[in-house]
Amino acid sequence: KNQVEQSPQSLIILEGKNCTLQCNYTVSPFSNLRWYKQDTGRGPVSLTIMTFSENTKSNGRYTATLDADTKQSSLHITASQLSDSASYICVVSARQSNFGNEKLTFGTGTRLTIIP
Protein backbone atom coordinates (compact mmCIF):
# COMPACT_ATOMS: atom_id res chain seq x y z
CA LYS A 1 0.00 0.00 0.00
CA ASN A 2 1.36 3.42 -0.97
CA GLN A 3 2.03 5.58 2.08
CA VAL A 4 3.59 8.96 2.81
CA GLU A 5 4.59 9.76 6.38
CA GLN A 6 5.66 13.19 7.55
CA SER A 7 7.41 14.29 10.67
CA PRO A 8 7.16 16.06 12.92
CA GLN A 9 3.38 16.36 13.09
CA SER A 10 3.78 19.93 14.35
CA LEU A 11 6.66 22.28 14.96
CA ILE A 12 7.02 25.66 16.64
CA ILE A 13 10.13 27.77 16.01
CA LEU A 14 11.25 31.34 16.55
CA GLU A 15 11.19 33.78 13.68
CA GLY A 16 14.51 33.86 11.87
CA LYS A 17 15.46 30.28 12.74
CA ASN A 18 15.87 27.46 10.23
CA CYS A 19 13.93 24.21 10.28
CA THR A 20 13.72 20.92 8.40
CA LEU A 21 10.61 18.87 7.73
CA GLN A 22 10.81 15.19 6.86
CA CYS A 23 8.89 12.98 4.44
CA ASN A 24 9.27 9.20 4.12
CA TYR A 25 7.37 7.31 1.48
CA THR A 26 6.63 3.82 0.29
CA VAL A 27 5.17 4.63 -3.11
CA SER A 28 5.81 2.50 -6.13
CA PRO A 29 6.51 2.96 -8.95
CA PHE A 30 7.84 6.38 -8.02
CA SER A 31 7.29 9.21 -10.49
CA ASN A 32 7.84 12.47 -8.63
CA LEU A 33 7.63 14.11 -5.20
CA ARG A 34 6.04 17.47 -4.42
CA TRP A 35 5.98 19.79 -1.47
CA TYR A 36 2.98 22.06 -0.94
CA LYS A 37 2.34 24.86 1.53
CA GLN A 38 -1.21 25.25 2.76
CA ASP A 39 -2.40 28.21 4.81
CA THR A 40 -5.38 27.53 7.06
CA GLY A 41 -8.61 27.52 5.09
CA ARG A 42 -6.81 28.03 1.76
CA GLY A 43 -5.81 25.79 -1.10
CA PRO A 44 -2.31 24.28 -1.21
CA VAL A 45 0.40 26.14 -3.11
CA SER A 46 3.14 24.21 -4.88
CA LEU A 47 6.69 24.78 -3.62
CA THR A 48 8.74 22.18 -5.51
CA ILE A 49 8.44 19.11 -7.74
CA MET A 50 11.32 16.62 -7.99
CA THR A 51 11.70 13.61 -10.23
CA PHE A 52 13.81 10.52 -9.63
CA SER A 53 16.94 12.10 -11.06
CA GLU A 54 16.80 15.29 -8.98
CA ASN A 55 18.16 15.33 -5.46
CA THR A 56 17.72 18.97 -4.58
CA LYS A 57 15.55 21.85 -5.67
CA SER A 58 15.20 25.34 -4.26
CA ASN A 59 12.43 27.91 -4.28
CA GLY A 60 13.57 31.02 -2.47
CA ARG A 61 14.10 30.16 1.20
CA TYR A 62 12.71 26.67 0.65
CA THR A 63 15.06 23.85 -0.33
CA ALA A 64 13.79 20.33 -0.91
CA THR A 65 16.00 17.26 -1.07
CA LEU A 66 15.21 13.80 -2.35
CA ASP A 67 16.97 10.51 -1.70
CA ALA A 68 15.23 8.02 -3.97
CA ASP A 69 17.30 5.14 -2.60
CA THR A 70 16.12 5.57 0.98
CA LYS A 71 12.75 6.99 -0.14
CA GLN A 72 13.16 10.12 1.95
CA SER A 73 12.69 13.80 1.28
CA SER A 74 13.21 16.88 3.38
CA LEU A 75 12.08 20.47 3.15
CA HIS A 76 14.48 22.98 4.67
CA ILE A 77 13.25 26.48 5.45
CA THR A 78 15.90 29.12 5.96
CA ALA A 79 15.50 32.29 8.03
CA SER A 80 11.86 31.61 8.83
CA GLN A 81 9.27 34.37 8.65
CA LEU A 82 5.89 34.71 10.33
CA SER A 83 4.25 34.12 6.95
CA ASP A 84 5.81 30.64 6.84
CA SER A 85 3.27 29.52 9.44
CA ALA A 86 1.23 26.93 7.56
CA SER A 87 0.85 23.22 6.94
CA TYR A 88 3.45 21.65 4.66
CA ILE A 89 2.28 18.65 2.71
CA CYS A 90 4.48 16.08 0.97
CA VAL A 91 2.82 14.44 -2.04
CA VAL A 92 4.29 11.49 -3.92
CA SER A 93 3.23 10.47 -7.40
CA ALA A 94 3.19 6.90 -8.66
CA ARG A 95 2.76 5.92 -12.28
CA GLN A 96 3.02 2.58 -14.03
CA SER A 97 4.55 3.95 -17.23
CA ASN A 98 5.32 7.21 -19.03
CA PHE A 99 1.75 7.28 -20.27
CA GLY A 100 -0.06 5.56 -17.45
CA ASN A 101 -2.46 7.03 -14.96
CA GLU A 102 -0.84 9.11 -12.24
CA LYS A 103 -1.78 8.41 -8.62
CA LEU A 104 -0.96 10.97 -5.93
CA THR A 105 -0.51 9.96 -2.30
CA PHE A 106 -0.71 12.83 0.19
CA GLY A 107 1.10 12.93 3.50
CA THR A 108 -0.77 14.15 6.57
CA GLY A 109 1.34 17.30 6.72
CA THR A 110 3.50 19.12 9.24
CA ARG A 111 1.89 22.07 10.98
CA LEU A 112 4.57 24.78 11.29
CA THR A 113 4.10 27.77 13.59
CA ILE A 114 6.57 30.66 13.58
CA ILE A 115 6.53 32.81 16.70
CA PRO A 116 8.03 36.31 16.92
Place this chain on the structure above:
Amino acid sequence: DTEVTQTPKHLVMGMTNKKSLKCEQHMGHRAMYWYKQKAKKPPELMFVYSYEKLSINESVPSRFSPECPNSSLLNLHLHALQPEDSALYLCASSQEWGAHGGETQYFGPGTRLLVL
Protein backbone atom coordinates in the same frame (compact mmCIF):
# COMPACT_ATOMS: atom_id res chain seq x y z
CA ASP B 1 -3.06 34.75 -14.73
CA THR B 2 -2.12 31.82 -12.50
CA GLU B 3 -5.29 31.76 -10.49
CA VAL B 4 -7.97 29.17 -9.92
CA THR B 5 -11.17 30.72 -8.62
CA GLN B 6 -13.91 28.96 -6.72
CA THR B 7 -17.40 30.06 -5.78
CA PRO B 8 -18.98 30.27 -3.36
CA LYS B 9 -16.40 30.69 -0.59
CA HIS B 10 -18.81 29.32 1.98
CA LEU B 11 -21.97 27.23 1.62
CA VAL B 12 -24.47 26.01 4.16
CA MET B 13 -27.05 23.53 2.92
CA GLY B 14 -29.65 21.15 4.24
CA MET B 15 -29.68 17.45 3.44
CA THR B 16 -32.53 17.91 0.96
CA ASN B 17 -31.01 20.84 -0.91
CA LYS B 18 -29.41 20.87 -4.35
CA LYS B 19 -26.44 23.18 -4.80
CA SER B 20 -23.44 23.54 -7.08
CA LEU B 21 -19.81 24.46 -6.56
CA LYS B 22 -18.02 26.25 -9.36
CA CYS B 23 -14.39 26.37 -10.38
CA GLU B 24 -12.75 28.39 -13.12
CA GLN B 25 -9.25 28.75 -14.56
CA HIS B 26 -7.94 30.68 -17.54
CA MET B 27 -4.45 29.25 -17.73
CA GLY B 28 -5.25 26.95 -20.64
CA HIS B 29 -4.90 23.91 -18.40
CA ARG B 30 -6.42 20.71 -19.74
CA ALA B 31 -6.64 18.83 -16.44
CA MET B 32 -8.93 19.80 -13.58
CA TYR B 33 -9.51 18.13 -10.25
CA TRP B 34 -11.89 18.07 -7.30
CA TYR B 35 -10.55 17.30 -3.85
CA LYS B 36 -12.27 16.99 -0.47
CA GLN B 37 -10.38 18.01 2.65
CA LYS B 38 -11.49 17.43 6.23
CA ALA B 39 -9.97 19.43 9.07
CA LYS B 40 -6.33 18.58 9.81
CA LYS B 41 -6.30 15.95 7.06
CA PRO B 42 -4.66 16.03 3.63
CA PRO B 43 -6.80 16.57 0.54
CA GLU B 44 -8.48 13.47 -0.89
CA LEU B 45 -8.87 13.21 -4.64
CA MET B 46 -12.47 12.89 -5.82
CA PHE B 47 -12.44 13.41 -9.61
CA VAL B 48 -10.02 14.12 -12.44
CA TYR B 49 -11.07 15.65 -15.73
CA SER B 50 -8.64 15.50 -18.62
CA TYR B 51 -9.54 17.32 -21.84
CA GLU B 52 -13.07 17.79 -20.51
CA LYS B 53 -13.59 14.08 -20.04
CA LEU B 54 -13.94 12.36 -16.68
CA SER B 55 -10.79 10.28 -16.26
CA ILE B 56 -10.85 9.37 -12.60
CA ASN B 57 -13.73 8.87 -10.15
CA GLU B 58 -12.33 7.76 -6.82
CA SER B 59 -15.45 5.80 -5.86
CA VAL B 60 -17.25 9.00 -4.91
CA PRO B 61 -20.94 8.62 -3.89
CA SER B 62 -23.42 9.59 -6.58
CA ARG B 63 -24.72 12.47 -4.47
CA PHE B 64 -21.63 14.28 -5.84
CA SER B 65 -21.92 14.84 -9.59
CA PRO B 66 -19.10 16.56 -11.48
CA GLU B 67 -19.51 18.42 -14.74
CA CYS B 68 -16.99 20.01 -17.08
CA PRO B 69 -18.93 22.32 -19.47
CA ASN B 70 -15.74 23.54 -21.15
CA SER B 71 -12.00 23.55 -20.68
CA SER B 72 -12.08 26.49 -18.25
CA LEU B 73 -14.95 25.47 -16.01
CA LEU B 74 -15.55 22.64 -13.57
CA ASN B 75 -18.70 22.22 -11.52
CA LEU B 76 -19.59 19.93 -8.65
CA HIS B 77 -23.31 19.36 -8.23
CA LEU B 78 -24.45 18.40 -4.76
CA HIS B 79 -27.69 16.63 -3.88
CA ALA B 80 -28.94 14.89 -0.74
CA LEU B 81 -25.67 15.35 1.11
CA GLN B 82 -24.97 14.05 4.60
CA PRO B 83 -23.52 15.99 7.54
CA GLU B 84 -20.29 13.99 7.19
CA ASP B 85 -19.85 15.57 3.75
CA SER B 86 -19.05 18.87 5.46
CA ALA B 87 -15.52 19.77 4.43
CA LEU B 88 -13.36 22.12 2.38
CA TYR B 89 -13.79 21.33 -1.33
CA LEU B 90 -10.76 22.22 -3.38
CA CYS B 91 -10.52 22.58 -7.12
CA ALA B 92 -7.16 22.33 -8.86
CA SER B 93 -5.87 22.46 -12.41
CA SER B 94 -2.68 21.51 -14.21
CA GLN B 95 -1.34 21.80 -17.74
CA GLU B 96 -1.85 18.11 -18.36
CA TRP B 97 -2.77 15.13 -16.24
CA GLY B 98 -0.07 12.62 -15.49
CA ALA B 99 2.67 14.08 -17.69
CA HIS B 100 6.13 12.66 -17.20
CA GLY B 101 8.03 14.61 -14.57
CA GLY B 102 4.91 15.78 -12.84
CA GLU B 103 2.70 18.77 -13.45
CA THR B 104 2.26 21.51 -10.89
CA GLN B 105 -1.30 21.56 -9.68
CA TYR B 106 -2.68 25.01 -8.97
CA PHE B 107 -5.31 24.97 -6.26
CA GLY B 108 -8.20 27.32 -5.73
CA PRO B 109 -9.02 28.74 -2.29
CA GLY B 110 -11.73 26.16 -1.73
CA THR B 111 -15.39 26.21 -0.79
CA ARG B 112 -16.13 25.61 2.87
CA LEU B 113 -19.26 23.43 2.90
CA LEU B 114 -21.44 22.79 5.93
CA VAL B 115 -24.29 20.28 5.66
CA LEU B 116 -26.94 20.54 8.34
